[in-house]
Amino acid sequence: MARASSSFVCQECGASQPKWTGRCEACGAWNTLLEEAAPAAGAAGEGGGRRGRRLHFVPLSGETPPLARLASGIGEFDRVAGGGLVPGSALLITGDPGIGKSTLLLQVAACLAASASCLYISGEEAIDQLRLRAERLGILAAPLRLAAATAVADIAASLERSPPDETPPDVVIVDSVQTLHVDGLDSAPGTVSQVRAAAQTLIRIAKRRGFVLLLVGHVTKEGLTAGPKVLEHMVDALLSFEGDRGHQFRILRAAKNRFGATDEIGVFEMTDTGLQQVANPSALFLADRGEHTTGSCVFAGIEGTRPLLVEIQALIATTQLGTPRRAVIGWDTGRLAMILAVLEARAGLTLAALDVFLNVAGGLKIGEPAADLAVAAALTSASLQRALPADMVVFGEVGLGGEVRAVARPEARLKEAAKLGFGRAVLPARKGGTQGTAMIVHELTHISELVAFVRNGARPGKTVRSLGHA
Ligand code: TYD
Numbered sequence: 001m002a003r004a005s006s007s008f009v010c011q012e013c014g015a016s017q018p019k020w021t022g023r024c025e026a027c028g029a030w031n032t033l034l035e036e037a038a039p040a041a042g043a044a045g046e047g048g049g050r051r052g053r054r055l056h057f058v059p060l061s062g063e064t065p066p067l068a069r070l071a072s073g074i075g076e077f078d079r080v081a082g083g084g085l086v087p088g089s090a091l092l093i094t095g096d097p098g099i100g101k102s103t104l105l106l107q108v109a110a111c112l113a114a115s116a117s118c119l120y121i122s123g124e125e126a127i128d129q130l131r132l133r134a135e136r137l138g139i140l141a142a143p144l145r146l147a148a149a150t151a152v153a154d155i156a157a158s159l160e161r162s163p164p165d166e167t168p169p170d171v172v173i174v175d176s177v178q179t180l181h182v183d184g185l186d187s188a189p190g191t192v193s194q195v196r197a198a199a200q201t202l203i204r205i206a207k208r209r210g211f212v213l214l215l216v217g218h219v220t221k222e223g224l225t226a227g228p229k230v231l232e233h234m235v236d237a238l239l240s241f242e243g244d245r246g247h248q249f250r251i252l253r254a255a256k257n258r259f260g261a262t263d264e265i266g267v268f269e270m271t272d273t274g275l276q277q278v279a280n281p282s283a284l285f286l287a288d289r290g291e292h293t294t295g296s297c298v299f300a301g302i303e304g305t306r307p308l309l310v311e312i313q314a315l316i317a318t319t320q321l322g323t324p325r326r327a328v329i330g331w332d333t334g335r336l337a338m339i340l341a342v343l344e345a346r347a348g349l350t351l352a353a354l355d356v357f358l359n360v361a362g363g364l365k366i367g368e369p370a371a372d373l374a375v376a377a378a379l380t381s382a383s384l385q386r387a388l389p390a391d392m393v394v395f396g397e398v399g400l401g402g403e404v405r406a407v408a409r410p411e412a413r414l415k416e417a418a419k420l421g422f423g424r425a426v427l428p429a430r431k432g433g434t435q436g437t438a439m440i441v442h443e444l445t446h447i448s449e450l451v452a453f454v455r456n457g458a459r460p461g462k463t464v465r466s467l468g469h470a
């Protein structure tokens, strides 16, 4: 008998090639290729050897009833999911191991179980462990049904049809996709072909039967377990659960959502009794802020649809090495390098030979270019040893010429800052000025004005406009 053919599949991006190489030719990752058996010819696709049927085309302008969504009642989760879970959709929740994915989904399932039929299938934990966790979360009484399984064949058989005495499921949670195995595939659980085949099978059943499928997927750095990248295109929504294990904040972020907005975030706090929703994230992120510290600046950001205030901290020190160090937590390293270069070239600060450390307090990751000006303010404050006023927020984008550019939704940012008791703001100049706040606003057009402003001890320059009406 001919040897079953195999190929080398990149565990990072899913590309396959016939020969092993140290580096994936598709995505360039190192040491991520693993030999996997090619699927049997008959299993290549649903089409197999069947003759195709003619498709039935319909006009675009048809009647479609509005999506009925299942809301869990956990507002932070529902909002990120686009207002609730859509029947027949598949969601992938990814995150580092230990970040709290199982905890979140168990809590969501318990809430959903009050109004929907929920199944929780765990491939990672035994039933006793799940019960212990549920006890800790105070949700033992929820009518949630559990099973511990890793064989996709068993899970599929249980989901394909329900016995007459059982309510068909509305929501099925599978934790995690990396523990599942599909019979007939040689590769180990967690490899690309296993993960892909398992997810495909489950998603197909979910679409056909109309239940919501919530898959958990671990993110891995080493690439020995297939990451969420290989599943991204199959699922309707990709939610990532982020946070720093040293901090209690957790952020649920929609990276892709066919049924809602992306970039929406939900903020949670990990406590002894599970995840709690954070109603006022800005207050939480600013809770430990020291006053009158040099290098500290409050950034008025927007995460998803929501304004969020966070503290940006910069520290500048004499370097002990030949090459100065640049360390960043929570922001982009390339962007920091750009801001440093702009401050040197356009505003005359000397930073090139110094160590620079930048930290977004609270473990949040900021992706918005609107943070440029706040980062520049923190760096300037650290460099000039001048503390910024404690009641001041900053936002704005900075260009390579040193120009300060307008960003989206300034009013929402100012409103959030005013709500939390901030009295002034540094922001890009706008035609017609900034309306509708009771704050003192300092409008800037160039980064050199920011440096002069910090150097003056944050005393108003000529660009100040005071808006007195509340
Ligand atoms: P878990 O949900 O198991 O993470 P994941 O499924 O993403 O791997 O969460 C594990 C961590 O959460 C663990 O370090 C303990 C902590 N935790 C709490 O702090 N409080 C709690 O109530 C629970 C259930 C977990």
Ligand code: MG
Pocket (backbone or CB within 6 Å): 098, 101, 102, 103, 124, 175
């Ligand atoms: Mg888990």
